[in-house]
Amino acid sequence: MTTAKKLMTADELFLMPDDGRRYELVExxxxxxxxxxxxxxxxxxxxxxxxxxxxxxxQLGEVATGDPGIIIRRSPDVVRxxxxxxxxxxxxxxxxxxxxxxxxxxxxxxxxxxxxxxxxEVLKKVGEWLAAGARLVWAVYPELRTVVAYRSLxxxxxxxPDDTLDAEPVLPGFACPVAKxxx
Amino acid sequence: MTTAKKLMTTEEFMALPDDGRRRELLDxEVVELAPxxxxxxxxxxxxxxxxxxxxxxxxxxxxxxxxxxxxxxxxPDRTRCPDVCLFVxxxxxxREERQxxxxxxxxxxxxxxxxxxxxxEVQQKTGEWLAAGARLVWNVYPMLQQVVAYRSLxxxxxxxAEDTLDAEPVLPGFACPVAKxxx
Numbered sequence: 427m428t429t430a431k432k433l434m435t436a437d438e439l440f441l442m443p444d445d446g447r448r449y450e451l452v453e454x455x456x457x458x459x460x461x462x463x464x465x466x467x468x469x470x471x472x473x474x475x476x477x478x479x480x481x482x483x484x485q486l487g488e489v490a491t492g493d494p495g496i497i498i499r500r501s502p503d504v505v506r507x508x509x510x511x512x513x514x515x516x517x518x519x520x521x522x523x524x525x526x527x528x529x530x531x532x533x534x535x536x537x538x539x540x541x542x543x544x545x546x547e548v549l550k551k552v553g554e555w556l557a558a559g560a561r562l563v564w565a566v567y568p569e570l571r572t573v574v575a576y577r578s579l580x581x582x583x584x585x586x587p588d589d590t591l592d593a594e595p596v597l598p599g600f601a602c603p604v605a606k607x608x609x
Numbered sequence: 610m611t612t613a614k615k616l617m618t619t620e621e622f623m624a625l626p627d628d629g630r631r632r633e634l635l636d637x638e639v640v641e642l643a644p645x646x647x648x649x650x651x652x653x654x655x656x657x658x659x660x661x662x663x664x665x666x667x668x669x670x671x672x673x674x675x676x677x678x679x680x681x682x683x684x685p686d687r688t689r690c691p692d693v694c695l696f697v698x699x700x701x702x703x704r705e706e707r708q709x710x711x712x713x714x715x716x717x718x719x720x721x722x723x724x725x726x727x728x729x730e731v732q733q734k735t736g737e738w739l740a741a742g743a744r745l746v747w748n749v750y751p752m753l754q755q756v757v758a759y760r761s762l763x764x765x766x767x768x769x770a771e772d773t774l775d776a777e778p779v780l781p782g783f784a785c786p787v788a789k790x791x792x
Contacts, residue, residue, distance in 0.1 A: 539729060541729060542727065543728045544726060545722050545728040545732075545750070546722060546750055546753060548728040553753070553767075567729055567732055570729060570732055570733055572732060574732065579766070579769070580767065582766060583762070583764075583765065584736070586736070586762065
């Protein structure tokens with residue numbers, strides 16, 4: 427007789443005691459996230475603050491950072507924590523952002539790429555976000571001062587240090603010189 | 610007294626022994642590339658095969674494999690060796706030119722992505738090929754069974770297993786079901 431491996435659910439993950447480590451849930455299994463480097467931390471905040479300033483000014487929705495849990499799939503559960511996200515007002519649940527994990531995929535997902543992240547991992551993760559419903563995914567490369575924007579798997583655009591980053595179609599009017607994100 | 614590190618030139622790089630190691634020259638320093646696995650080798654052969662099937666009958670181009678060296682930057686020298694590349698008729702290097710590292714860049718560059726290749730490396734290399742003059746770069750991901758095609762940094766699309774890969778604008782009419790590359 428074989429016993430099936432017991433898979434963890436998103437709810438169980440949220441209720442886990444804080445052991446000082448960060449996890450994602452991939453098909454019911456815990457995956458530990460190593461703490462990112464300091465450049466990652468700085469850039470995550472910079473991108474988040476530029477987005478927040480625009481979103482607040484125009485009262486468009488919510489911006490969050492700190493790997494908040496987004497439930498991408500159920501049974502088996504997949505919970506991912508993006509570096510930054512933006513979600514439009516119309517899509518936020520009635521009571522506001524939940525204290526626990528959210529099963530609504532945000533409109534814009536930002537992933538800051540670490541030096542050790544493999545190309546296969548990054549492309550896979552981007553594809554996952556798009557398939558789950560994100561309308562725009564940014565892969566941010568601090569060392570290259572480049573942001574690769576994915577509107578779909580057929581609509582991809584790399585913005586270099588001399589370019590201006592827009593957030594079409596999710597944040598019409600948003601414009602930020604890429605160099606400013608890496609200053 | 611400190612001595613400045615002596616940078617290697619392209620000529621010195623090309624004089625290194627053909628000992629089966631895969632190398633590139635990055636800003637005057639030799640970088641050894643990881644050995645490829647069977648997956649990589651198979652996909653590389655298949656891509657070359659389907660490109661050759663297209664260009665040989667009409668002699669509309671030539672296909673090279675075996676990591677030939679191309680000079681993408683000078684002083685300090687940067688020499689890259691793509692997995693597969695293609696020159697269209699009219700741009701094919703002469704027999705004399707083919708004896709050395711080449712300055713003229715192929716129309717199509719194919720890089721098969723290994724599991725350990727970092728996202729930053731791949732993004733950097735792609736940008737380099739485009740800046741050096743390649744008109745089309747294919748990054749082939751055997752683990753995801755996807756091809757990411759760059760016509761420029763703002764014209765990028767992904768082809769998945771159910772798609773048909775074209776080679777516009779380099780080989781008008783070329784069509785290969787992506788699934789065939791990962792058979």
